[in-house]
Amino acid sequence: MKKEIQTANSSLAVDKVSLSFGKILVINNVSFQVYEGEILSIIGPNGAGKTSLLNCLSGFYQPDSGRITYKGQEITKIPIHRRASLGIGRTFQGLQLFPGMTVINNIMSGRHILMKTNFLQAFLHWPWVHREEIAHREVVEEIIDFLEMEAIRHELVGNLGYGLRKRVDLARALALEPKILIMDEPMAGMNMEEKEDMARFIIDIEEFKSIPIILVEHDMEVVMDISNRIMVLDWGNVIAEGKPEEIRTNPAVIKAYLGDADEEVNHY
Amino acid sequence: MWRPSGLFHVNYSQEIAFVQTPFQWVMLVLGLFVTFALPLFIPLDALNFFIKAFITITAVLGLTLLTGNCGQISLGHTAFMAVGAFVGAPLLNQGVPLILCLIMAGLAGGIVGLIFGLPALRIKGFYLAFATLAAFYVIRFILIHYFGGVVGHNVPPPSILGFSFNSDFRIYYLIASTCFAMTYFTKNITRCKWGRAFIAIRDHDIAANTLGVNVYFYKLMAFFIGCFYAGVAGLVLSIYMGWASVDHYSLTNCIWYLGMIIVGGMHSISGAYLGVFFILGIEEMGIVIAPKLAELFPQLAGSMIGAVPIIFVGLVLVLFIMIEPRGLVHRWEIIKTSIRIFPFSN
Numbered sequence: 353m354k355k356e357i358q359t360a361n362s363s364l365a366v367d368k369v370s371l372s373f374g375k376i377l378v379i380n381n382v383s384f385q386v387y388e389g390e391i392l393s394i395i396g397p398n399g400a401g402k403t404s405l406l407n408c409l410s411g412f413y414q415p416d417s418g419r420i421t422y423k424g425q426e427i428t429k430i431p432i433h434r435r436a437s438l439g440i441g442r443t444f445q446g447l448q449l450f451p452g453m454t455v456i457n458n459i460m461s462g463r464h465i466l467m468k469t470n471f472l473q474a475f476l477h478w479p480w481v482h483r484e485e486i487a488h489r490e491v492v493e494e495i496i497d498f499l500e501m502e503a504i505r506h507e508l509v510g511n512l513g514y515g516l517r518k519r520v521d522l523a524r525a526l527a528l529e530p531k532i533l534i535m536d537e538p539m540a541g542m543n544m545e546e547k548e549d550m551a552r553f554i555i556d557i558e559e560f561k562s563i564p565i566i567l568v569e570h571d572m573e574v575v576m577d578i579s580n581r582i583m584v585l586d587w588g589n590v591i592a593e594g595k596p597e598e599i600r601t602n603p604a605v606i607k608a609y610l611g612d613a614d615e616e617v618n619h620y
Numbered sequence: 621m622w623r624p625s626g627l628f629h630v631n632y633s634q635e636i637a638f639v640q641t642p643f644q645w646v647m648l649v650l651g652l653f654v655t656f657a658l659p660l661f662i663p664l665d666a667l668n669f670f671i672k673a674f675i676t677i678t679a680v681l682g683l684t685l686l687t688g689n690c691g692q693i694s695l696g697h698t699a700f701m702a703v704g705a706f707v708g709a710p711l712l713n714q715g716v717p718l719i720l721c722l723i724m725a726g727l728a729g730g731i732v733g734l735i736f737g738l739p740a741l742r743i744k745g746f747y748l749a750f751a752t753l754a755a756f757y758v759i760r761f762i763l764i765h766y767f768g769g770v771v772g773h774n775v776p777p778p779s780i781l782g783f784s785f786n787s788d789f790r791i792y793y794l795i796a797s798t799c800f801a802m803t804y805f806t807k808n809i810t811r812c813k814w815g816r817a818f819i820a821i822r823d824h825d826i827a828a829n830t831l832g833v834n835v836y837f838y839k840l841m842a843f844f845i846g847c848f849y850a851g852v853a854g855l856v857l858s859i860y861m862g863w864a865s866v867d868h869y870s871l872t873n874c875i876w877y878l879g880m881i882i883v884g885g886m887h888s889i890s891g892a893y894l895g896v897f898f899i900l901g902i903e904e905m906g907i908v909i910a911p912k913l914a915e916l917f918p919q920l921a922g923s924m925i926g927a928v929p930i931i932f933v934g935l936v937l938v939l940f941i942m943i944e945p946r947g948l949v950h951r952w953e954i955i956k957t958s959i960r961i962f963p964f965s966n
Contacts, residue, residue: 449824
């Protein structure tokens with residue numbers, strides 16, 4: 353099932369990025385590449401700096417040093433909202449949805465950058481605006497179809513359960529037609545069935561839309577099953593990188609997750 | 621959101637249409653007919669109540685967009701109304717056509733609103749509320765000292781195509797039409813990407829930002845649009861009063877506008893209508909009851925008359941925040957649903 357990834361086609365490249373909050377070094381000189389058409393998982397114990405790294409990619413944090421390039425263009429310092437139009441989609445760890453809107457409108461808001469209506473046109477609701485709304489609605493319906501959410505499309509997101517909300521989050525990120533998808537713990541807090549659905553969706557996205565996916569996830573079973581490549585962070589450092597089967601047996605990774613006897617003593 | 625059973629949209633166009641069912645068409649036409657026939661049947665003081673209500677609705681619709689939809693609290697709304705009046709009144713005096721004056725008043729209110737909305741780029745919630753409160757006093761100060769505020773401007777009765785709005789009876793038509801036009805515009809804003817961007821910013825600004833919504837730009841545009849409504853409402857009020865003076869645009873009104881959107885339902889257009897009529901109704905009731913209470917408690921009489929309406933409104937606000945924080949419009953939805961599913965409702 354796992355295909356070979358062409359390492360020549362780099363989509364996103366992180367070059368020697370460091371980030372610190374005060375004196376705490378969160379990310380230390382991390383470099384990696386994401387290749388076209390792969391699922392790259394970033395794993396690591398709690399506090400390893402995974403989410404901070406993703407936040408650097410999304411622009412919430414500015415790295416202290418280093419460069420992030422996306423398709424050859426440097427994006428380290430560009431504003432957050434411009435990254436969407438470059439094609440960087442992002443889903444969130446928690447529930448960063450718009451609870452006051454229906455599922456349809458949440459996903460429609462993902463198409464914001466693709467809609468051209470200006471202020472005056474919006475005010476007068478020109479026929480052109482109407483046509484644009486409908487054209488985008490059709491695309492949104494395809495996404496709803498893809499993620500199997502037909503039954504809940506008119507529900508307020510605030511009334512949905514946790515698993516479905518995560519799905520809406522994914523749909524919203526897909527709506528902006530991303531060229532790369534960054535997913536922060538898409539399976540956190542889900543039950544087995546929801547996890548299986550989500551894993552299936554991730555594989556489908558990678559397959560049908562052939563976009564690279566960066567995945568941060570704690571569930572090792574899922575990570576080992578669906579990733580093409582895994583990168584392991586610990587205390588802000590990359591301690592291992594490679595195919596799932598290599599990571600599984602890597603002594604440094606096992607040590608980072610389980611610790612060893614000497615370190616136990618040092619900690620306490 | 622929820623449709624009566626048996627009503628299905630067969631295309632996406634129907635779903636975003638302004639009027640969606642034949643029943644709504646009937647109600648719309650009937651409603652417009654009643655509104656425009658109303659002055660023929662009701663006494664003048666009742667007419668004044670409706671004039672006041674429609675002016676307030678125009679202003680409150682702006683606040684619905686700004687506070688209800690975009691989540692930016694503004695305590696300076698009446699100040700932006702005053703700006704609209706103080707720009708529109710001199711223009712009317714110079715014989716500029718009424719429609720143009722209304723647009724200019726709106727734009728002036730909007731631009732000033734945009735400037736005083738700048739703090740919203742950095743601060744939220746309470747802090748923003750206080751920044752806009754400061755805006756209220758700054759604008760008031762500027763209007764009084766540099767634009768002849770205490771005396772104000774005389775506003776001549778405007779006219780469209782020779783039809784002069786020179787009595788309350790005639791002004792009613794101007795005000796109702798303005799209010800309905802602005803309602804339609806509000807609906808238009810909320811049903812396209814702008815409305816979604818506003819709600820996205822209210823609900824989760826960081827997520828909105830990652831979706832490519834330029835949060836700064838849209839916050840400022842929310843201020844511009846919200847204050848555009850204020851500007852138009854301000855000029856319309858000064859036309860009704862025949863005079864533009866800062867005293868017509870008090871801080872109390874501004875806080876009551878916020879109360880109205882809370883009582884009606886923050887984010888919806890019908891919420892603005894319900895809230896305005898409800899609060900103004902309560903106020904009128906207070907005014908009617910106050911003299912009777914004063915007869916019962918003669919020792920309080922002096923202060924009672926003025927205080928009773930305010931106490932009533934305050935009480936209503938507290939009760940709404942406690943019992944129905946989502947406003948009358950939510951209660952209305954519940955009632956509608958229970959009628960629709962009648963034998964099974966409780």
